[in-house]
Amino acid sequence: MSQEEREQNRKDQYGTKTRYRNFTKDVLIGKLAEKGIEAKGNLKQVQALCAAQNILTNYEETEIKEGWEGKAKGMEQILWERGWIDVKRPHNDYTKLGTKDSMGSIQKDTSLLELLANCADFENEETMLQANGQEMGILVDRTPKCHCELAGEGIEYSWGCAKTFYRRQPLKMKRGKANFRVTVQQCFSREILTIERIRLFSQRARAYMLAYQMLHQEEEEWLSSTDMDMKHSTSCPVNVEKILKKFKTHRCAMDFNNAFCKATFTKSE
Secondary structure, three states: OOHHHHHHOOOOEEEEEEEEEEOOHHHHHHHHHHOOOOOOOOHHHHHHHHHHOOOOOEEEEEEEEOOOOOOOOOHHHHHHHOOOOOOOOOHHHOEOOOOEOOOOOEOHHHEHHHHHHOOHHHHOOOOHHHHHHHHOOOOOOOOOOOOHHHOOOOHHHHHHHHHHHHHOOOHHHOOOHHHHHHHHHHHOOOOOOOHHHHHHHHHHHHHHHHHHHHHHHHHHHHHHOOOHHHHHHOOHHHHHHHHHHHHOOOOOHHHHOHHHHHHHHHHOO
16 A cells, blocks of 8 residues: 555545444433333334334434544554565465465465464463453463463362262253252352362362473473483473373363363262
């Protein structure tokens, strides 16, 4: 885009065409609430109720060609400003996930997500929870993504234990809202999630933490070592890759350690 085209598209441009758009259901319910009317039902029912009260259900909107000023930047724009985009390459080469070569392999240098992941500020960006906690003077420390076996004090094992109990209940105890709520409350009661079980879950989570810490230390030693015999003999990088592949998914304790959850629940019966 030339400099002249950038200036032309800077501001929002209002056209001469207009169109009518319907108010959303929430907006209509709010308008009815202003008149002291409580509305329920689907959108058509709410619209009919508004029509009976002489409340407009749509509004006129002028066609707008949005400009780029004041708008959020896209991934490609950010990467172009940082020099990650090769202007000599065709524009269509860069996509969100990347284009494939003649062999069908993804070219990582054409993936906008991969390129952004190489930017330090994006890689180390704080979550909204961490940012809000910092403003309040609270340190929010999160566990690694996709490794729920490390979360908290074994909270995923507590979920797994509660799910095990729920699945063992007869179907009649789950039918109906009242029965369902009673059964769920029982799943999370102290009768099921006892202090002994909670401590056992915490112990298992800490065992995983120590295992990952050991592998991390061995990996650092492997990378910093100048001893070629050590680099050939150690299997730490291979172990780390196996662990990452095995646990690289969103799941609960029932998925990756179902036997432990069932055994914990069965022993105390």
